[in-house]
Amino acid sequence: xxxGKASVSEFRxxxxxxxxxxxxxxxxFDSPQKSxxxxxxxxxxxxxxxxxxxxxxxxxxxxxxxxEGDEIAVTIEDNGPGIDRKQxxxxxxxxLYGSRFHSFKQSRGQQxxxxxxxxxxxQITTAKTSGIRTRRAEDDxxxxxxxxxxxxxxxxxxxxxxxVIWDVAHGTRIRITARGKYQVGKQSVLEYIRQSAVANPNxxxxxxxxxxxxxxxxxxxxxxxxxxxxxxxHPLGLELGDINSMSRNSPAKTVAEFLRExxxxxxxxxxxxxxxxxxxxxxxxxxxxxxxxxxxxKEAFLKVRLMPPPTDCLSPLGSEFIRKGLKNVYxxxxxxxxxxxxxxPIAVYNGNPxxxxxxxxxxxDLPSDEPVRIVRFANKVPLxxxxxxxxxxxxxxEMDWRPYGFDQKSGQGVxxxxxxxxxxxxxxxxxxxxxxxxxxxxxxxxxxxxxLALKALGRGVKSFLGKREKRxxxxxxxxxxxxxxxxxxxxxAQILGKDVPDMDAVISKVANVVFxxxxxxxxxxxxxxxxxxxxxxxxxxxxxxxxxxxxGDYDGMDLKWEISDLEPSAEFSGQFFLKxxxxxxxxxxxxxxxxxxxxxxxxxxxxxxxxxxxVNVMESEEEEA
Amino acid sequence: xxxxxxxxxxSELVSGIYDLxxxxxxxxxxxxxxxxxxxxxxxxxxxxxxxxxKVTRSGKTVDGAEYMVKMLYMVDxxxxxxxxxxxxxxxxxxxISEGWNLGKFSTQDESNLMAEDLEVLxxxxxxxxxxxxxxxxxxxxxxxxxxxxxxxxxxxKINCKxxxxxxxxxxxxxxxxxxxxxxxxxxxxxxAIETGGMFDRLVENGxxxxxxxxxxxxxxxxxxxxxxxxxxxxxxxxxxVYVFTDGDPWSFRIYASIAYGAIKTAxxxxxxxxxxxxxxxxxxxxxxxxxxxxxxxxxxxxAALNAELKDPRFQSExxxxxxxxxxxxxxxxxQQALAKYGLDxxxxxxxxxxxxxxxxxxx
Numbered sequence: 001x002x003x004g005k006a007s008v009s010e011f012r013x014x015x016x017x018x019x020x021x022x023x024x025x026x027x028x029f030d031s032p033q034k035s036x037x038x039x040x041x042x043x044x045x046x047x048x049x050x051x052x053x054x055x056x057x058x059x060x061x062x063x064x065x066x067x068e069g070d071e072i073a074v075t076i077e078d079n080g081p082g083i084d085r086k087q088x089x090x091x092x093x094x095x096l097y098g099s100r101f102h103s104f105k106q107s108r109g110q111q112x113x114x115x116x117x118x119x120x121x122x123q124i125t126t127a128k129t130s131g132i133r134t135r136r137a138e139d140d141x142x143x144x145x146x147x148x149x150x151x152x153x154x155x156x157x158x159x160x161x162x163x164v165i166w167d168v169a170h171g172t173r174i175r176i177t178a179r180g181k182y183q184v185g186k187q188s189v190l191e192y193i194r195q196s197a198v199a200n201p202n203x204x205x206x207x208x209x210x211x212x213x214x215x216x217x218x219x220x221x222x223x224x225x226x227x228x229x230x231x232x233x234h235p236l237g238l239e240l241g242d243i244n245s246m247s248r249n250s251p252a253k254t255v256a257e258f259l260r261e262x263x264x265x266x267x268x269x270x271x272x273x274x275x276x277x278x279x280x281x282x283x284x285x286x287x288x289x290x291x292x293x294x295x296x297x298k299e300a301f302l303k304v305r306l307m308p309p310p311t312d313c314l315s316p317l318g319s320e321f322i323r324k325g326l327k328n329v330y331x332x333x334x335x336x337x338x339x340x341x342x343x344x345p346i347a348v349y350n351g352n353p354x355x356x357x358x359x360x361x362x363x364x365d366l367p368s369d370e371p372v373r374i375v376r377f378a379n380k381v382p383l384x385x386x387x388x389x390x391x392x393x394x395x396x397x398e399m400d401w402r403p404y405g406f407d408q409k410s411g412q413g414v415x416x417x418x419x420x421x422x423x424x425x426x427x428x429x430x431x432x433x434x435x436x437x438x439x440x441x442x443x444x445x446x447x448x449x450x451x452l453a454l455k456a457l458g459r460g461v462k463s464f465l466g467k468r469e470k471r472x473x474x475x476x477x478x479x480x481x482x483x484x485x486x487x488x489x490x491x492x493a494q495i496l497g498k499d500v501p502d503m504d505a506v507i508s509k510v511a512n513v514v515f516x517x518x519x520x521x522x523x524x525x526x527x528x529x530x531x532x533x534x535x536x537x538x539x540x541x542x543x544x545x546x547x548x549x550x551x552g553d554y555d556g557m558d559l560k561w562e563i564s565d566l567e568p569s570a571e572f573s574g575q576f577f578l579k580x581x582x583x584x585x586x587x588x589x590x591x592x593x594x595x596x597x598x599x600x601x602x603x604x605x606x607x608x609x610x611x612x613x614x615v616n617v618m619e620s621e622e623e624e625a
Numbered sequence: 626x627x628x629x630x631x632x633x634x635x636s637e638l639v640s641g642i643y644d645l646x647x648x649x650x651x652x653x654x655x656x657x658x659x660x661x662x663x664x665x666x667x668x669x670x671x672x673x674x675x676x677x678x679k680v681t682r683s684g685k686t687v688d689g690a691e692y693m694v695k696m697l698y699m700v701d702x703x704x705x706x707x708x709x710x711x712x713x714x715x716x717x718x719x720x721i722s723e724g725w726n727l728g729k730f731s732t733q734d735e736s737n738l739m740a741e742d743l744e745v746l747x748x749x750x751x752x753x754x755x756x757x758x759x760x761x762x763x764x765x766x767x768x769x770x771x772x773x774x775x776x777x778x779x780x781x782k783i784n785c786k787x788x789x790x791x792x793x794x795x796x797x798x799x800x801x802x803x804x805x806x807x808x809x810x811x812x813x814x815x816x817a818i819e820t821g822g823m824f825d826r827l828v829e830n831g832x833x834x835x836x837x838x839x840x841x842x843x844x845x846x847x848x849x850x851x852x853x854x855x856x857x858x859x860x861x862x863x864x865x866v867y868v869f870t871d872g873d874p875w876s877f878r879i880y881a882s883i884a885y886g887a888i889k890t891a892x893x894x895x896x897x898x899x900x901x902x903x904x905x906x907x908x909x910x911x912x913x914x915x916x917x918x919x920x921x922x923x924x925x926x927x928a929a930l931n932a933e934l935k936d937p938r939f940q941s942e943x944x945x946x947x948x949x950x951x952x953x954x955x956x957x958x959x960q961q962a963l964a965k966y967g968l969d970x971x972x973x974x975x976x977x978x979x980x981x982x983x984x985x986x987x988x
Contacts (some may be wrong), residue, residue, distance in 0.1 A: 211857075365684045399786060476687050480684075480690055484687065484694055485652075485690055487727050489643075489646050492639050492697055493730075495636070495700060496636060496640060501643065502647075505649030508686070509650075510648075510651055510685050
């Protein structure tokens with residue numbers, strides 16, 4: 001038998017599953033440490049996506065158990081909506097199957113590859129099946145499956161399927177046994193869960209590691225995540241092949257209808273313009289478009305004026321989630337400052353809407369002699385691997401942080417300082433550097449937006465540091481006139497056996513201002529604040545003092561004091577109470593009117609917009625001039 | 626100075642502050658600035674003292690006010706000791722200052738500096754303040770007879786050759802007449818030696834006998850009492866002082882503090898410095914001429930040498946040559962590097978050669 005013929009007979013179609021079996025590193029299953037991480041990640045992302053879609057506050061448990069040697073059983077359970085039992089073989093046993101695969105919207109997941117790949121990885125490394133248990137709210141019982149994957153035919157092999165009693169309203173539990181290595185650190189299951197908790201402050205997470213150690217992160221807000229809205233694809237975000245296959249699968253009767261119905265931002269009039277420019281018959285069936293005609297359409301998209309894609313289709317985390325999430329996870333460092341989160345307006349890259357939101361935690365126990373920690377997110381999913389290849393890290397490194405109070409050698413590289421920077425890139429079709437979706441590609445539009453967000457954060461830090469320095473200076477001066485100078489008078493009098501001298505003249509020579517300062521005490525119910533106004537000048541003063549406390553919960557009193565004819569060296573004090581626990585009371589801002597600002601320390605002149613300062617506006621930082 | 630006089634002088638200092646406040650003025654203290662740029666050669670005594678430049682500590686600043694508070698607490702403490710006829714070490718006072726609230730010192734260096742500032746401000750000595758340093762273990766050996774007042778209050782005669790062991794006579798922290806009297810000495814010179822190892826070598830080799838000299842162990846940068854004793858022997862017995870140290874920038878400063886007066890104690894240079902003291906070595910030229918084993922100068926050494934080039938005390942031609950030579954070769958050497966040629970080399974060859982080259986003038 002000729003050799004050539006024998007080999008031809010061995011050619012056959014490889015299934016996707018089979019391909020994955022041989023090339024599992026492409027999807028991230030490339031080491032025992034990372035594989036364990038990938039299994040948890042895939043399940044966790046699915047759970048959070050499903051909860052978001054059904055407006056459920058997520059509760060997630062991850063349990064790991066060492067079976068023998070390096071075999072670890074990973075169980076991930078959620079309180080999600082559950083899965084129709086008929087869909088279980090497809091959802092878990094078939095690659096490229098999923099609710100998200102055909103939709104055009106912002107979502108966390110890997111578009112139908114992830115969880116099946118995880119099950120397949122377990123099967124390859126341990127020859128064991130995986131267990132699924134799921135229950136929907138409308139089902140009377142839960143269903144339990146024991147399944148493997150038939151790699152040749154890309155489908156599930158169901159070994160067991162049986163109804164079981166499960167004492168939960170709804171939820172899903174997956175148990176995958178796989179070869180893996182549990183580790184802690186920057187690229188670990190624990191870190192993934194911690195960062196997921198940053199982006200999901202409305203979820204609770206419990207992790208039990210293979211050594212039995214339990215970590216819990218609680219829920220800190222009861223607001224469900226805002227789901228993203230699926231939209232039709234924008235013409236400019238599509239490749240030739242996309243348009244071609246859309247035309248083949250369209251239910252539309254004519255090309256004109258196809259353009260109008262299947263794309264975003266194409267009106268009847270725009271459709272006409274496109275068809276004229278492309279010289280395509282509007283009445284033609286979309287299925288019978290030739291490839292040159294599709295190509296002509298694609299070119300025509302560029303010739304007409306198209307509105308940018310709608311922006312309400314995206315789902316940001318929002319200021320409150322960012323602030324609460326950061327506080328929930330990084331509060332253990334007792335940071336002295338949470339920057340106001342920055343939410344950039346929506347931008348467009350290649351017809352795909354995207355945006356950036358960012359937050360920052362500063363000071364406290366965070367080390368100031370280490371590089372700033374960058375926590376990266378794409379579509380609410382933490383990115384732990386390949387930081388160096390990521391546009392986010394690159395934007396951080398390419399920016400000069402020195403003007404904002406950070407240490408940075410020659411204005412390049414990751415800056416040093418006691419800070420954690422949170423950056424979330426979200427949008428439809430985020431460009432990644434590889435299929436494992438670990439790093440955002442260096443797209444100029446994204447880099448630019450990230451940089452603008454970082455600059456806004458930097459300005460926040462700078463202003464915080466400036467205010468802190470000013471406060472410290474005022475405190476120092478206050479200590480000088482209130483403590484040190486009187487002590488010099490007292491001590492020198494004591495040594496000489498004379499009367500303590502009157503310090504007023506000396507103090508007004510040194511200070512010659514009106515001091516505004518506060519004292520506070522905290523109890524279970526809140527913070528009691530006493531504002532003191534001391535006249536260190538040599539003339540009586542009159543002024544109006546206003547307080548702008550950091551929390552909005554006053555006890556009904558007007559935070560405004562009219563002070564008239566305060567004599568030199570005399571002191572005025574006013575009290576107010578801030579209800580609610582403020583464990584790290586950052587101090588109240590004071591304002592004044594009715595006196596020359598150069599004669600006051602410890603407060604600012606009353607700005608014209610004092611009453612609008614409290615309104616929560618969406619921040620859109622302008623580019624710096 | 627009696628305790629009453631001391632107390633009165635300190636009260637005058639405090640009155641200066643009190644009267645300013647009582648008159649409605651911001652309190653301040655003015656004193657000589659105690660840095661390298663403000664030391665000048667006193668042509669009468671040939672030692673370096675503080676010049677005209679003054680610093681003002683003002684109650685207008687937090688630093689100035691804190692300084693005054695600390696000073697007042699220290700004055701109060703000293704007056705208390707004067708009243709109760711007690712004394713304390715500088716270290717004890719530093720620990721006692723823990724209880725001074727606003728007057729608390731953060732380091733012992735800070736409290737030591739304050740005690741020196743008080744000396745400068747009051748023109749008194751810290752002995753008057755009942756403050757003393759720790760014993761530092763400097764010693765002297767050779768044919769000199771002294772009388773030291775013992776704990777029992779009697780003066781005991783000690784010959785520093787016959788009545789002591791190989792460690793020599795240990796120099797007490799106070800060497801004034803009420804504590805120590807110099808009776809007689811039979812020596813052609815005093816050799817003041819930086820390191821214990823070299824001191825022991827010269828003792829073992831009997832250098833004091835063979836060369837009719839006194840050997841004095843400086844123990845690094847010499848304490849005030851060590852310098853004071855050198856000065857007294859030099860003046861009262863008319864015995865010249867020669868200084869023998871390692872060959873590095875820090876050792877040059879040891880010689881400078883003996884021969885010119887130290888920057889930190891320039892207010893009492895008259896009392897401590899020996900303007901005729903001569904430098905034996907080890908010099909940078911010795912390193913080359915005797916081909917001594919060396920260590921490479923580190924960054925701090927180089928910085929110290931460069932600082933010496935700007936130091937008014939090191940402006941003579943011979944110092945500039947030596948410092949620039951050392952910077953040029955980038956090397957330093959210890960006294961004991963002379964052992965390269967055998968244990969007796971220093972006493973049989975090096976010192977005789979160097980002593981014969983002495984000019985009779987300070988560098």
